[in-house]
Amino acid sequence: MNRVIRNSLFGFLQFSQLLYQGQGQAGHDVAPPPPAGLRTESCKGRPVPQLEDIAEKAGIHFRHVYSPEKKYIPESMSGGVLLIDYDRDGSPDIYFTNAPTIEMAMKHQSARGALYHNNHDGTFSDVTDKAGIATPCFANGGAVGDYNNDGWPDLYITCLGANVLYRNNGNGTFTDVTAKAGVGDARNSTGAAFGDYDNDGFVDLMVTNYVDFRFDNLPAFGKLPTCTFRGLDVQCGPRGLKGAADTLYHNNADGTFSDVSKSAGVDDPNGYFGLGVTWVDFNNTGRSDIFIANDATPNYLYKNEGNGKFTEIGLESGTAVSQDGTEQASMGVAIGD
Ligand SMILES: [Ca+2]
């Protein structure tokens, strides 16, 4: 949950920054006036809305495994949550990913994720056992999409290690179809998003990878010159660690995917530290473009050229770096008009 909250926050901050940069760099110092007829409301004298944590009351008892010491960077990155109406009853259900600590993982211990069914009465029921998706991997996050167009939303989980695609069987159970689909990117994947870049009616899959993390060469506190802060040994990364490149999978419409990252021009040869990813048709061409939030490195904005290729235009669009030209710690992404 921590990561989701943090990502939401960073997503909001980044979105604000995107808007600000977009206006500033396009030479518009003054924002255009709001559209005619826009309704405005004053909050003066009105109570500030209060938010209450109702997780326990709603029957959600999930606990994310966490490592308070955060010795290794993957322990700071896990914990993505997915909304999926897996039973198509019109109410969104929740899948919580989970990940062990690195020490647990080295002992081959896993951490249990959970699928909660929305009972439409303010409560949820744990249906993980029936669904069969408790322990896909060292899970970071994922994406929901109907990759086989049978109407049932499927689940893709990003992992430190091979990613997992679960096909929704339409009866409350899922089947691991990763091997057949060919989407088990074995690197340290964080973000994922389904989008149909070639408009053939089948969703394709963009996966972002973060650092090249090796269990046989653990980046311990202070191990590298970049793993210190004001004289103290601290967690290594992402700077100083080798980055991991990204992957675009084309949906072949037969239950399989092909890795087209290189031919499409989105393979991230720089190995930037990828986190959030989203599809957006930012230039209204009817073709889905890709935005990738990179941590401590410039962000990517890939313009869809319509011929299976993308052009990276982060810098010229003003979305790669901050206004003073420095890389940001981009994590989550939010898109809006
Ligand atoms: Ca549902």
Ligand SMILES: [Ca+2]
């Ligand atoms: Ca499906």
Ligand SMILES: [Ca+2]
């Ligand atoms: Ca497609």
